[in-house]
Amino acid sequence: MPEASTDIFVTSLAGEAFAVSIAPFATGFDATLARSPKVGWTEFDWQPSPPPVASFSLGQPAPKVRSFQFAPPVELPCIAEPDRCAKRPQAHLPAAARPSEEEEGSTIKNTRLKPPGDIVKLEDRLFYLLQPSLESIFNGSLRLPFDPFPYQFEGIAFLYPRHHAVLADEMGLGKTMQAITAIRLLLHAGELRRVLLVCPKPLVTNWQREFHLWAPEIPLTVIAGDQTRRHWLWRSSEAVVTVANYELVVRDREVFEDVQTQFDLTVLDESQRIKNRAGATNEVVRGIRRGRSWALTGTPIENSTDDLVGIFEFVSPGNLTPGMKPRRVREIVSDYVLRRTKDQVLEDMPPRLIRDTALELTPNQRETYQTAEEEGIVRLTDMGGGLTVTHVFELILRLKQICNFDPASGESVKCEQLEADLEEVAASGKKAIVFSQWVKSLDQLQNRLARFGTMAYHGKIPSRQREQVIDRFRADPDKHVILMSYGAGSVGLNLQFCEYVFLFDRWWNPAVEDQAINRAHRIGAAGPVTVSRFVAMQTIEERIAAVLEEKRELFDTIFNNGDDGPRSLGLTQDEIFGLFRLHTPSGPLRKAA
Amino acid sequence: MGREKAAAAYGFLSISGSLEQGLLGGLLVLNELGRPLEFHCTAPVKANRAQQILYGPTLAPFLYGEQIGTTLAAKAKHPMRMYFVAQPETLAMRPTIDVPVALVLPRDAARRAELSRHRFETVSLAGFTLGTHFADPDDPRRIVEACEALLDFDLLEPFERIEEAVAEAQKTAA
Numbered sequence: 001m002p003e004a005s006t007d008i009f010v011t012s013l014a015g016e017a018f019a020v021s022i023a024p025f026a027t028g029f030d031a032t033l034a035r036s037p038k039v040g041w042t043e044f045d046w047q048p049s050p051p052p053v054a055s056f057s058l059g060q061p062a063p064k065v066r067s068f069q070f071a072p073p074v075e076l077p078c079i080a081e082p083d084r085c086a087k088r089p090q091a092h093l094p095a096a097a098r099p100s101e102e103e104e105g106s107t108i109k110n111t112r113l114k115p116p117g118d119i120v121k122l123e124d125r126l127f128y129l130l131q132p133s134l135e136s137i138f139n140g141s142l143r144l145p146f147d148p149f150p151y152q153f154e155g156i157a158f159l160y161p162r163h164h165a166v167l168a169d170e171m172g173l174g175k176t177m178q179a180i181t182a183i184r185l186l187l188h189a190g191e192l193r194r195v196l197l198v199c200p201k202p203l204v205t206n207w208q209r210e211f212h213l214w215a216p217e218i219p220l221t222v223i224a225g226d227q228t229r230r231h232w233l234w235r236s237s238e239a240v241v242t243v244a245n246y247e248l249v250v251r252d253r254e255v256f257e258d259v260q261t262q263f264d265l266t267v268l269d270e271s272q273r274i275k276n277r278a279g280a281t282n283e284v285v286r287g288i289r290r291g292r293s294w295a296l297t298g299t300p301i302e303n304s305t306d307d308l309v310g311i312f313e314f315v316s317p318g319n320l321t322p323g324m325k326p327r328r329v330r331e332i333v334s335d336y337v338l339r340r341t342k343d344q345v346l347e348d349m350p351p352r353l354i355r356d357t358a359l360e361l362t363p364n365q366r367e368t369y370q371t372a373e374e375e376g377i378v379r380l381t382d383m384g385g386g387l388t389v390t391h392v393f394e395l396i397l398r399l400k401q402i403c404n405f406d407p408a409s410g411e412s413v414k415c416e417q418l419e420a421d422l423e424e425v426a427a428s429g430k431k432a433i434v435f436s437q438w439v440k441s442l443d444q445l446q447n448r449l450a451r452f453g454t455m456a457y458h459g460k461i462p463s464r465q466r467e468q469v470i471d472r473f474r475a476d477p478d479k480h481v482i483l484m485s486y487g488a489g490s491v492g493l494n495l496q497f498c499e500y501v502f503l504f505d506r507w508w509n510p511a512v513e514d515q516a517i518n519r520a521h522r523i524g525a526a527g528p529v530t531v532s533r534f535v536a537m538q539t540i541e542e543r544i545a546a547v548l549e550e551k552r553e554l555f556d557t558i559f560n561n562g563d564d565g566p567r568s569l570g571l572t573q574d575e576i577f578g579l580f581r582l583h584t585p586s587g588p589l590r591k592a593a
Numbered sequence: 594m595g596r597e598k599a600a601a602a603y604g605f606l607s608i609s610g611s612l613e614q615g616l617l618g619g620l621l622v623l624n625e626l627g628r629p630l631e632f633h634c635t636a637p638v639k640a641n642r643a644q645q646i647l648y649g650p651t652l653a654p655f656l657y658g659e660q661i662g663t664t665l666a667a668k669a670k671h672p673m674r675m676y677f678v679a680q681p682e683t684l685a686m687r688p689t690i691d692v693p694v695a696l697v698l699p700r701d702a703a704r705r706a707e708l709s710r711h712r713f714e715t716v717s718l719a720g721f722t723l724g725t726h727f728a729d730p731d732d733p734r735r736i737v738e739a740c741e742a743l744l745d746f747d748l749l750e751p752f753e754r755i756e757e758a759v760a761e762a763q764k765t766a767a
Binding site: 058060063067068072110122130131133136139140141 | 618621623624626628629632633634635636637638641643644647648660661665667668670745746747750751754761765
């Protein structure tokens with residue numbers, strides 16, 4: 001490297017410039033940098049093994065699947081009448097099963113079918129569970145003329161899947177409509193092809209009317225006419241729903257021996273008609289070849305739990321036996337029987353106010369009563385072993401009649417009280433029903449209560465006039481009172497425009513009293529129904545009322561989950577004797593005539 | 594069964610349970626009147642630990658859509674017009690089948706808000722909002738066509754049936 005100096009110019013702090021000469025200075029380090037480095041190496045034998053790897057299978061086999069196939073519904077051509085099945089205007093339909101999105105948060109009521117406990121096969125249970133809600137069915141393929149109450153949908157859902165069922169709703173809750181609608185659904189689903197409906201004779205036209213209203217597309221065959229015609233009708237293969245009254249079913253019993261005469265469903269209306277297991281009606285209906293057995297009754301127990309045994313001999317033979325304890329009966333029937341009362345299901349139903357009016361007999365009534373009772377007991381006692389329940393019963397009737405009206409003086413504390421009550425009823429423009437066991441008492445009342453525009457409806461009024469009586473009582477604002485016997489007026493009448501019911505005397509059976517009260521306290525009742533039960537104090541009436549009240553608990557025991565109660569709802573022989581502190585004779589009692 | 598009736602079948606698919614406890618799928622095949630034609634339900638499906646870690650956020654669509662949804666759809670005997678599903682994750686089955694899949698959105702506003710994290714297109718139909726998968730842009734049109742026969746139908750109601758039926762089947766299996 002040449003060693004040459006170089007001049008550079010430097011400026012002082014005072015701003016004066018002057019030249020400085022600089023030259024490189026050689027050192028030993030420069031030679032070191034110019035020399036090549038000395039490099040050595042070492043060899044290694046390197047054979048690396050692969051790292052351990054953990055592998056996971058992320059796929060997995062398809063899950064196991066259980067599959068069920070259901071046969072599609074098969075419509076019966078004979079019930080597919082397009083003009084009647086056609087959709088009706090929305091305004092007439094039940095409330096839509098689903099709200100719009102604007103109504104979000106609102107409650108949607110979907111009544112679903114539930115399989116009964118006696119269906120055990122999973123496929124069969126799923127078939128019912130997977131059916132659409134009743135509301136959606138009636139909002140789609142089928143239409144109803146009126147909006148059913150939710151409890152009525154539940155009743156239909158109860159009947160639909162059951163082969164053995166008792167619909168025991170209190171009167172006035174629409175058992176007829178529920179049964180017809182369930183039948184209609186089953187027919188449309190192809191699960192039924194032939195149905196037999198048996199009812200009391202006076203109700204045949206009612207069933208026809210109700211079918212026309214609720215299932216107009218379903219053809220009815222009513223068994224009527226002479227024997228030849230009836231037998232032809234029984235065997236008609238085109239009949240879908242056959243309606244017959246109990247009497248004709250018994251009379252034509254031989255047709256059921258024919259294996260061709262069979263029904264997919266047999267329905268018994270007012271099935272308390274077969275409560276007597278030894279009766280001909282019970283025997284005949286049990287012999288009907290049938291797939292399903294339904295019973296409809298508002299009073300499944302009229303006198304004792306054995307009434308229910310009679311009904312179950314038809315519905316599900318062998319499940320109940322006579323003499324079973326109420327608790328055991330309740331356990332067995334719980335999946336077969338659906339029982340609702342108006343108080344339970346009708347939130348908008350006006351209340352039923354029960355008022356027990358205890359009355360002291362007038363002095364003349366008391367005297368007549370005491371004489372009759374004392375003489376009667378002496379007579380019964382003197383009869384010894386010849387005493388029967390019929391003799392005791394005669395005395396009871398005699399005493400009860402005196403409690404109504406004193407035959408000697410014509411006095412009646414009940415009538416006096418009734419007159420006072422009716423003054424108020426009439427003054428407020430309301431209407432009242434007065435029930436009595438005796439037409440004679442009703443006749444006496446009609447005379448005393450004439451000023452209230454009193455009308456009468458009982459066994460002595462000719463049948464053809466009865467409808468006019470009801471129509472006039474309903475329409476005439478001056479008619480405030482209708483007098484009814486329990487026998488004629490306790491079933492089949494709609495008197496919901498009456499707000500007062502008077503039980504002038506008490507019936508033997510609370511179920512019959514309930515039926516009477518329900519003439520007024522039913523769907524459509526305008527307001528609260530006040531029920532006055534007249535009882536003469538310190539008389540046979542008071543003693544009977546006490547026993548019957550205890551018996552009423554039997555119903556609760558079986559249908560309302562109460563504790564074990566008495567087995568008989570009516571009075572037993574021992575209880576009738578007990579009313580007079582008489583003892584059952586040691587020898588066997590002869591049956592009452 | 595005639596081909597025409599068979600063509601009008603609709604599948605409703607609902608999956609209950611949880612990823613942790615196991616999932617139970619139910620497929621209800623209905624005709625256009627809402628009557629049941631078929632029902633299929635799976636045994637419980639549960640992801641193993643490796644799947645839980647490695648599938649990450651895609652685990653749910655995998656189990657709901659591919660594992661359960663596709664498996665159940667393969668069991669259907671009737672030709673299906675479309676599937677309605679109750680859970681958004683089940684929309685993931687759409688790429689594996691030929692017919693549209695629609696999520697039926699709940700009416701409840703709070704529950705709908707919970708679904709906002711899922712991505713789907715929406716179609717409004719007869720009072721219902723349906724969510725569709727992005728796989729096929731033609732799906733909304735096909736869904737509207739398929740639903741013409743269902744205008745009176747409560748599209749949420751069949752899922753209640755499935756829940757009860759799955760519970761019943763489980764009770765029997767237990």
